[in-house]
Amino acid sequence: MKKLTIPIFKCCFFGVLLTLSSCEKFLDEKPNVKYAVPSQVSDLQALLDYYPTMNNRDAGSGEISADDYFLTDGDWEGLANTFFQDMYTWQPDNLFLPSSNEWSKLYEVVFVANTVLDGLEKISAQGNNADNVRGQALVFRAESFLRLAEIWTLAYDENATSNLGIPLRLTANFNELSKRSTLEQTYKQIIQDLQMAVALLPNISLTPLRPSKAAAYGYLSRTYFFMRDYSHALSYADSCMQLKADLMDYNSLDPSATYPFSKLNEEVIMECYIPAPGPLGPSRARISPDLLALYDEHDLRKRLFFKASPDGEAQLFKGSYEGGATLFSGLATDELMLIHAEGCVRLGRMEDGLHDLNELLKNRYDDTFKPLELTDKDALLRRIWQERRKELVFRGLRWPDIKRLNKEGNNIMLSRTVKGEVYRLEPNDLRYALPLPEDIIALSGMEQNPR
C-alpha cells in the first residue's frame, strides 16, 4: 500500500506543477464572455450601433430657448428643474445641471466616435467595411460638433476667426485637457470630417440610424447653410437629393391619429432624436400664436402636427417623424428640399427655387393646392422662411435659424412673459451662445462665453 501511495502523491504534485506552468493560458480566460477589447471592425461597428447613446440623446437646449412655443405660468412653475425655468427666460448663466447634462451627452457621442477612429487606426483596418465604419464615426462626430456649435457658440459670421468655438476633441484620450477652438476652426473641422466621410460611406445605409453618404452630404449642406455659404449649401443639398429625395404625401396620413407619422419613414435620411426635455413636454409646450397663424386651413400640417390642449385654449405639438412625443432631430428630405429652394433663390435661380417649394407644398396641402407663382425675390424668400419654420417645427433647427436670419438682418426679436414679467432677447445678443456648464469651466479652466 505504501509503495502505491507515494506515486499517487508524486502524480498529484506533478499535476499541480504542470497546471501552474501553463497558468498563463489558464489566466487568459475572460472574466465575462460578453466583454471584449475592441479589436475587429465589427466590434467598432457594434459601438456605433449603440443607438441609446448615438441616436437617442440629441440636445434640446436650443429648442427650449427658441420661440415656437410658450409656457403658461403654471406650467413654468411646475417645471421640476430651476435650470429649465432659467433657460426659458434666457438667463445669462447657470443653465445646466452639473456633471450630467446635454454637453456631456453630446461629447459622449464624440468619445465613442473617437474610440472607433482610434481603434481603426490601431488595428490598421482596411477595406470597405473599415471605410464604412470610419465614415460613420466621422459623421457622428461632425453632427455632434455642429449641434454643440449651434447651442454654445454665436452664429457663424465674419468674426468667426476671433469668436469662440467649441473644444474639438479628436482623440479618445480622456486625460487631455479641453481647449476652446475658434468658431472658424470648429466649422472647418466639421466640414473636413464630413468631406472625408463622403468618400468613405455607401450611398444609403442599412438603416437610417447609421450615417450614409446621403447623410454626410445632408449635414454638409446644413453646415454650410448655417455658415450662410449658400452656394456650397445648395450644391451639397443637390448631391444629397441625388441619393435620396423621397417625399411623403401628407394627404395619405390620418390626422386623427395620436401620432400620425411613423418612425424611420421614407423621408428620413439620418435618424436621431431629442428626448423632449421638461419645457417641451407634450402637454406643456403651447404653440406660439404667431407660428400657428402661418398655417392656413388647407395646410395639412396644422392638424397632423398639432392638437388642442385639454383646456381648449391652445395648440400642442403631437410629435413628428419619431412616431411619438420625442423630437425628431435627424436629417430628412424635406429639410434638404427647403435648403435647396433657399439656396437657388439666393443665387438668383428663382424658378428652380419656386419649383422646389411647390414640389414640397403639393405634398403638404390638401387637393385645393395651386402652385405658387411668386416672382419677387424677397417675397419668395420670405415664403421659404415661413415654410421652413412651419415644416421643420420642433426639429432642433429653429434656434440656429433665428441666429442665421438675424445675421441676414431679419431682426427677429424674442420675447416671453412669465408671471407678468417680460423677458426679451435682442437679435444677435451674446446670450444666443448659451453659457458652458459652470462646473466644466471650473474643472478645465476653459474660457466662458462672454456676457
Add this chain to the structure above:
Amino acid sequence: MKILFYGLTVFCVWLAGLTVCNAQYKIWGKVLSRSKKELLSNVTVKISKDGPVTRTNYKGEFNLIAQSDSALLTLSHVGYQTKELSVKLPLTNALVVLLEEGSNRLQEVTISTGYQTLSRERATGAFSHVDEKLFNQQVSTDVLSRLAPIANGLSDDKRTGIGLTVRGLSTIQGIKGPLIVVDNFPYEGDINNINPNDVRDITILKDAAAASIWGAKAGNGVIVITTKKGGFNHLNRVTFNSNFSTAEKSDLFYLKQMKPADYIDYEIGLYGNGYYDAMIGNPNQPALTPVVELLAGGVNPDAAEIGALKNHDVRNDFLSAVYSRPFNQQYALAFDGGSERSSYYLSAGYDHNVDELHAKTQRLNLRYNYSYRILKNLDLSSSLYFTKTQANSGKEGYNSVTSAYGNLYPYARLADTEGQPLSIVKDYRMAYIDTVGQGKLLDWKYYPLDNYKHVRNTESTSDVLLNTGLVYRPTKNITLQVLHQYEQQTVKGTLEQGRDSYYTRDLINLFTQVNTGGEWNYAIPVGGIYDFSDSKLSVNNLRGQLNYQKEWGSNSLYALGGAEIRDARTISTTFRQYGVNEEVLSSALVDYTTYFPTFITGSGRYIPNMDGLGKFTNRFVSLFANAAYTYRGKYTLSGSARRDASNIFGVATNDKWTPLWSAGLSWLLSDENFLKSDRIDFLKLRATYGFSGNVDQSRSALTTISFLSNSIYTGTPYARIERYANPDLKWEKVSTVNVGLDFGLFGSRLNGSVDYYRKKGKDLFGIQMLDYTSGIGSSIVKNVAAMKGSGFDLELNSVNTTDRIRWTSQLNLSYNTDKITENYFPSASARNFVGTSAATNVTGLEGKPVYSVLSYAWAGLNPDTGAPRGYYKGQISEDYTALLGPDVLVDNLVYHGPVLPVYFGSLGNSLTFEGITLTAQLTYKYGYYFRRGSIDYSALAVTGKGHDDYGKRWENAGDERFTDIPSAIYPLNPSRDEFFNGSEATVEKGDHIRLQYINLSYDMSGWLARGDALKTFSFYVNINNVGILWRANKQGIDPDYGTYQIPSPRTYAIGFRGTF
C-alpha cells in the same frame, strides 16, 4: 414536502452504509471539588490526546467509551487544576474523581485558518473565535446574522448596505465584505445554503499575520467557518435540535409616512396651483390619485367625498389584510462516531419558514462526512454537503405596492367594507381605463390584495459541495496534503405572471392593435407571461500542501507551503414565454422585431425581449508558504508569503502576480520566571506586520466593450463601452500592524485579549474627477487613493461566580476609525460631499472617514416665510442655486462625524442555576451619525413620497421657534428641498444600546437521561431583536435601519436539543 421525502430516502441509503465500531469498554463516574465536595458540571473528560471527549452533566457524572483495555483520562475545568488519571478496564465500579481548586491554563482553543489549525499559544496573529455554544444561543436559519452580536471586531450595518465588516473598512471603492471560507476553501455559493446546525466553530482572522495566507482576497479580513466532523475513536452519538419561532408583524407605523389628511391637503394645494394641468392633458393618460381625479372632475375641495378619504390610513389595510405572523420551523438531526480506522458524521436539516407576507422558504441540508485511515500514515477523507432550497413569493407588502407618481398615496383603500379587494390607481387615469376599449381589452385595473394570487415567483437552489482530501505522513515530520473541493450551485427562477396578473394584463392591453378596418389584434397573445432564469455556478479548487514539523532541543518549527488553483464559472440564461396557457402549458410566439404602436398614444414600442445568456469565469493561481519557529516554548517568530494571480481582464501577465507577506513575533510572558504568579495563568504578547490585498475582478485595464443582444434596427449585436482604459490598474493593498496581549488571570476566572492595530490601504480605487468634455462622464475610478485606519479590540471573558449560581460575562469592545489620506478631488464643490438620507455614498474627503456625514451650515428658518436658510460667503442666504452651486466649497460644510460607528461591541451575561441558564446579550454602537430624511416637497409632488415632518412644518410666524421644517411653497423649488435635506437640521446621532437577544435554556439531562452522562437534553426559549434600550436620537428612529426600512421585528423561539 417532496424535497423532504427525497432527502430522507437518500439519508436512509447512507445510514445503511454506516460502518460499525470495534470492541468497546465503558468508563463512567462522577467528579467533585476537593474542598467543598460538590458535584462539578461541565468538566471536560478526555481519553488520551485525540480520544473521545465528554463533559460532566449537572450531577457531575460522565460516561465514555474506550477502545482498549487501559486509558489515560484527563479531566479539566475552568478554575480547577487539570488532573490525569490512568485506569485499567473493564471497570467494576463508578470512578470518583476529586479536582483541586486553583490555577489552570486557558481552555485550549484551536484556531483554524483554512490552511492549518493551530493552538492559541502558537499563534502570533489576531484571531477571534466563536465556539458552538455561544453560536447556538441564537435561533436563525442562516449563519452570518448570528455573528455580529457575539463576535469580536465584527460590525454589521444594515442601514447603509455596507454589511458585515471586520475591523471597519480597508477600501474606499472596492468590495467591503470579508472573505468567507467554509471548510478550507472560499465559499462561492449563497452562504445561506449553510445550515447553522452543521457549524462547529467560527474563526475570524483579523490582522495581516492571520489573514495574509489568504492573500489578495483577505484585505477585508476572513471569516473561517468549520463544519462538524466525526472523530476517530468516538462513540456513536445522535444529536438533534428542533425549534419553532414566530415574530411580531412589521411595524408599518414606524415609517414616517405622511398623514392622509396632510397628503390630501397638499394635493388640493397643488391642484389649485395648476400643478396637475399638464398631467390632466397628457395623452399618455398618466395616473392621478383619487383626490386629484375628483378635483379635476369639478368636485369642491371641501366636499364630503374628499373629507371622507382623509381618515383612512392604508397601513391599517395592510396590517389587517396582508400581514400575518410568520412561523418558522427548524429540525436538525446528526449521527457521528468513529472507530480506530474510520469516522463518520451524517446530518440532515430541514427548515420551513413562512414569513409575514406568506412567502414560503424550505431548505433541506444533507451532509455526509467520512474519514478512513487507509494506512497508519495515510488518511482519506471525503464529504458531501447537499442543500436544496425552495423559495416562493408571497403577498405584496407595503413597500412593493406602487401607484400614481411612484409611491402609494397614504389614503389608498385596499378593500371595501366587506373585505373585497378594491383596485387602486396604478399607471393610468382611472377615468380613462374605465371607459376605453369597448370591452375588447382586458381589465386594466390593479388590485393589490388580489394580484399575488396570479403571480408565482419561485426560486429553487440546489448546491452540492464535495470535498476530498488525502493526508499522508511519510515521516514523523512531514505531512503531505492534497485537497480538492468541487461546488456546483444551480439556481432556477421562475416568475409566472398569470393571465390575470396586472403586469400581464397591462402589457397585453398596451400592445393591442386596432386596424383601420376596426379589427382587434393582440400583438402579445392573451395568456400568462413566464420568465425563466437559470444560473449554474461551478467551482473547482485544488490545493497541494506540504507541512513540516520538527522539534529539537528547545526549538520547534512548523512550516507549510503549497500551491492552489481555482476556477469559478457561472453560466446563466434567461428567457421569457408569452401567451402561456396555464392549463395545458402551451406558449405562443411574439414578434420582437416590429415596432408596434401602443394602445394609449400610438407611440411605438417593441415587445420586451427578456432572453439572455451570460458566462463569467474567475480564475486564480496562488503559491503560499507559512512558518513558525518557537524557542523554548516562549519565543515565536512567524512569517508567511503568498503570491496570487488572477485572470483580471486586460492586465499583462507579469502584473497579474501580486506578492504579499507578513511577519510576526510572540512572547509567552507567563512562562518567564519573573512573572510566575498565582494570579497569572497565561500572558502572551504578540506583534505582527504584513500585507493583504483586495481584488475586484470586474475591473479592466483596457477599454472594454460589452455586447448586448442584437439591435432591433440592424439585426446585429451592438455594444457599449463598459470600462475605460486604465493602464495602471493594480490590486488594492492593505498593510496592518497589530500588537496584542492574550491573558488568563486569577485561575482563568478572567481571560481575554486586547489588540491594537493600524492599517494602511494604498493603491485603492478612488474616484478621479474628469473634465466631462472628454465624453466619459464626470469621474473615473483608478488606483489613486490611500487611507489609514486604526483601532483596538478588547475581548473579556469572566467567570464572576462559581457557586450555586454560576455567572459569566463576555465583553466585546472595539474602537475603529478610518481616514482617507489621499483621494484626488479637483472639484471641492460642497454639493459633491453632502449625502442624502436614502443612499450612503462614499464622501472620499481627505482627512475624513471614507463615509462621512457633512452638511450645509444651517441658519434656521426665515421667521417671516419659513424658508430654510444657509450661509453663502458668510452671509445668511436663501439663494438655493448659489448655496448648492460651485462657489460653496467643502470647507464651508459642517462635519458631523463618521457614518459607521467608532465604538461598537457586545456584552453578554449568563446566569446558571440548577441547569437553568439565562443569557442576555446587549449590543451597542457609539460615535456615529446619520441623515434622517425629512419632507421634500418637490419629491412629494413628483414621486408622491411624503414625510410625516410635513405636519411639523412652519406655517405661521413664530413657528420657527420650535420647528426646523420649512414651509410648503409653490412653485416647487427642488434646490430649496435639496438644501434643507442636506443641512445640519436633518442629521442625528446614531448612538444606541440594544438588547439583542435573551436566551433561557433548561438542561433536563438529569431526569431525562437518568444519569447517563453521554445523554443531554435541553429546552430553550429565545427572544431576538428584543429592542433598543437607549438611543441618542429623539425621533424614535432605529439607527440600524434608518427612516425608510422597518426594523426587524422581535422574534420568539422555543426549541429543544439533545444528544444520546
